[in-house]
Amino acid sequence: MQVKNLIEKEKFKLITGEEGITAEIEGLYCCDLLSWVMSHAKGGDAWITVQTHMNIVAVASLLDISCIIIPESIDIDQKTIDKAKEENIPILSTNLNSYEIFCEMYESGLR
Amino acid sequence: MKIAVDFHIHTALSPCGDEDMTPNNIINMCILKGLDAIAITDHNSVENCIACLQVAKNKGIIVIPGMELQTKEEVHLICLFKSIDKALSFQKLVYDKLPVKENNPKLFGRQLIFNKKDEVVGENKRMLIGSSNLSINEVFHEVEKRAGIIIPAHVDRNSYSLIGTLGFIPKELSIKTLEVSKTCNLNTFLDKYRYLRKYQFIQSSDAHYLWDILERENFIEVDQKNIGSIFESLR
Numbered sequence: 001m002q003v004k005n006l007i008e009k010e011k012f013k014l015i016t017g018e019e020g021i022t023a024e025i026e027g028l029y030c031c032d033l034l035s036w037v038m039s040h041a042k043g044g045d046a047w048i049t050v051q052t053h054m055n056i057v058a059v060a061s062l063l064d065i066s067c068i069i070i071p072e073s074i075d076i077d078q079k080t081i082d083k084a085k086e087e088n089i090p091i092l093s094t095n096l097n098s099y100e101i102f103c104e105m106y107e108s109g110l111r
Numbered sequence: 112m113k114i115a116v117d118f119h120i121h122t123a124l125s126p127c128g129d130e131d132m133t134p135n136n137i138i139n140m141c142i143l144k145g146l147d148a149i150a151i152t153d154h155n156s157v158e159n160c161i162a163c164l165q166v167a168k169n170k171g172i173i174v175i176p177g178m179e180l181q182t183k184e185e186v187h188l189i190c191l192f193k194s195i196d197k198a199l200s201f202q203k204l205v206y207d208k209l210p211v212k213e214n215n216p217k218l219f220g221r222q223l224i225f226n227k228k229d230e231v232v233g234e235n236k237r238m239l240i241g242s243s244n245l246s247i248n249e250v251f252h253e254v255e256k257r258a259g260i261i262i263p264a265h266v267d268r269n270s271y272s273l274i275g276t277l278g279f280i281p282k283e284l285s286i287k288t289l290e291v292s293k294t295c296n297l298n299t300f301l302d303k304y305r306y307l308r309k310y311q312f313i314q315s316s317d318a319h320y321l322w323d324i325l326e327r328e329n330f331i332e333v334d335q336k337n338i339g340s341i342f343e344s345l346r
Contacts, residue, residue: 033276053247053248055279077246077248
């Protein structure tokens with residue numbers, strides 16, 4: 001599954017540029033402690049986090065994360081969005097919570 | 112000149128602060144230990160700073176009004192101010208950004224407010240233990256606006272610390288000084304995080320009990336023994 005397949009679903013909204021949306025989603029990871037994510041998430045993962053600080057973009061870029069998913073319609077700092085555009089990291093916003101995102105991805109064939 | 116400091120001390124106002132952490136007990140303990148300057152840094156509040164400043168008057172010890180603020184990212188920042196007015200103005204902002212929940216004294220202890228005679232003059236009903244709805248960047252902006260200074264707290268810890276939560280120090284923040292906890296071995300820590308060598312480090316007690324307060328063991332270099340010089344040294 002590619003990031004753009006997610007955006008095609010109504011439940012996920014792309015809030016950055018189109019760059020990077022053809023990236024392949026190979027796994028799903030959920031954590032909000034960035035130091036933990038840095039040492040445990042894998043390249044190609046879609047990453048769910050409630051953190052919206054600019055550092056999430058740096059962490060995603062470092063790990064080659066396919067996209068960042070911000071759950072529960074949390075507001076995202078403009079600086080973070082700008083930085084993500086610059087680094088070509090897609091950020092998706094959704095009103096789903098983490099569990100619902102996992103269900104959605106599983107039903108879409110990510111397993 | 113070198114002065115002995117401990118810039119992270121809680122009073123009985125903080126959740127989990129021992130009820131013996133009264134203004135007189137703290138100030139006199141710090142004098143006994145020979146500290147030159149301390150900061151009173153309760154969780155999301157500065158309400159006991161006034162009494163501590165009054166107790167410390169003419170006793171030769173510098174007391175800086177401060178707060179240990181918890182940002183919405185769950186990062187603890189030590190915010191220090193040169194005057195109680197600036198600290199109170201910051202507190203007003205923080206109180207507007209705290210959740211409207213009441214403290215549960217059974218779980219988190221009573222949040223006591225003292226006068227200079229150590230008499231309990233009130234109890235803070237707010238749930239001070241939670242996060243304020245202020246981002247790290249907003250806090251830096253607001254503290255700088257009040258000519259204050261920020262020291263990220265216990266960055267060696269995995270919880271409630273700038274590095275533990277955000278992974279690394281955002282480079283857009285104007286930080287010169289970082290705090291590590293009392294038990295941290297700074298050399299080992301810096302071997303692990305070599306990029307942090309460019310920062311100045313202080314060690315603080317994060318005291319919740321009288322016996323936690325530092326001895327004369329952590330020093331900073333200042334031109335003169337006053338608040339202005341201390342802020343110069345940390346900034």
